Amino acid sequence: MDKYILAIESSCDETSVSIIKNGCEEISTVVLSQMDIHANFGGVVPEIASRNHVKNITLVIEEALKKANMTMNDIDAVAVTYGPGLIGSLLVGLIAAKTLAYAYNKPLVPVHHIAGHIYANNLVKPLEFPLISLVVSGGHTDLIYMKEDYSFERLGGTLDDAVGEAYDKVARVLGIDYPGGPIVDKLAHTGKDTYDLPLPLNDNSYDFSFSGLKSAVINKIHNEKQRGNYIIVENMCTSFQNRVVEILVKKTMKALKEKNVKNLIVAGGVAANNGLRERLTIECEKEGIELTVPEIKYCTDNAAMIGAAGYYAYKLGRRADLELNAKANDKLY
């Protein structure tokens, strides 16, 4: 029997609702992005994000059902991102989901945001196990090993800034408007690797650290300015991006080798980064590894991925009760 999940995602600055069939087919998705609002402030302002979520939440739910030509009676379960993310933002989606599940007497399925990013790939083609997933976004940098559906082993992750966060911060010191990550990626393709920057946390662990690299960029800019030199922005972008990509690719390939895994999926907003995609494509071809990267629309935050993950959590019998709370940080399990 077909199962339809209504999924809600509000962990950062996108209010999104999707209806997903059997964990792999997108029936409808609505994403209301607040990016233009937060651009005025040079980054996401949590309180403003929360205020916009509460303003939009029922409109987005209604629109998703309308687009699907369905009513809540056609829905088998309500899935929701309970964390990690901005607590005030998460709470709006969570309370709406709890209310819907309660009012319509539907099961409530809690979904971890990172599980969602990984399962975004299930909307492209079925996941093949075992796999390694590199999750890279403005809020996350994680290496995850999965031996089967909905089994997550976190091998490592960032100890400080998420990779997308480092991109946006470097963009800002280079005078590029928020969100600057995609522009840094673009400029990196036109520049040369002329700046001497360190390869961050180049060790045997699966952890990452990007705040040191970010500081190195800031210091370099400062020093060059003091010497009266101009910064060649595109060269700085190339140098920065090369270090980031090198360490991400190095540790990802190490994980694939050590776990003897032939499937790699990349997820999260930074999966859209061309420098990263190009390097991974080359390395994976060399090693005979199947690389899957979702379409751009599934890379950024959306409820479709929560609906895909939610279906598998639902099938496993994961349920939340009425006390379900939002969690800013929570282990993926």
Add this chain to the structure above:
Amino acid sequence: MKYLFLDTSTTNLVVAIVIDGKLSYLKNEPCGQSMSIRLMPVIDEALNNCNVKIEELDKIFVCNGPGSFTGIRIGLTFAKTLAWALSIPVVPISTLEALASGNASMALINARRGYVFAGGYNDLLEPLYDDRYVLLSEINTDLPFVSYDELEVNTNIPKIDVLKIIAKHENDKGINPHLLNPVYLKQTEAEEKLNG
């Protein structure tokens, strides 16, 4: 008629069910940070205690602020989602009016750094001092203060008179749930900085 009354915008979670003009259930529990955990179980308990099915509710009365930004959003997200789901009217009530509903008084909610959200109401719940964000030291009033918060003035604990509130607002038209929004009475700090 079966009504649900709800306030999540202070330190206390308040849930009431009123059936045909009678108070059938009232809970007022200090909740602090666990508002999002407690809200639904208390709603469930309220409906069960009164033998009311959720789809039998005729109207929702919900406090829409001012108060704890996160707290208001919890109650309002619940109220607007439920009102949308059941296609029933939702009536927003000033949180300060609810706090002052026991006796004529000036209701206060701590807004930090010497500021409070303040609103004064008479025994008929008519506003004597419009809801505002103000320095506590600048309030000039003969009304007694009521508040759940520890403040630098003498305050009484609010006695929320749900029946009085509902009697006054029973015939309010209610608003489209999509348009139900918190009354914050204060910009975010980021906006204050941006707007000078």
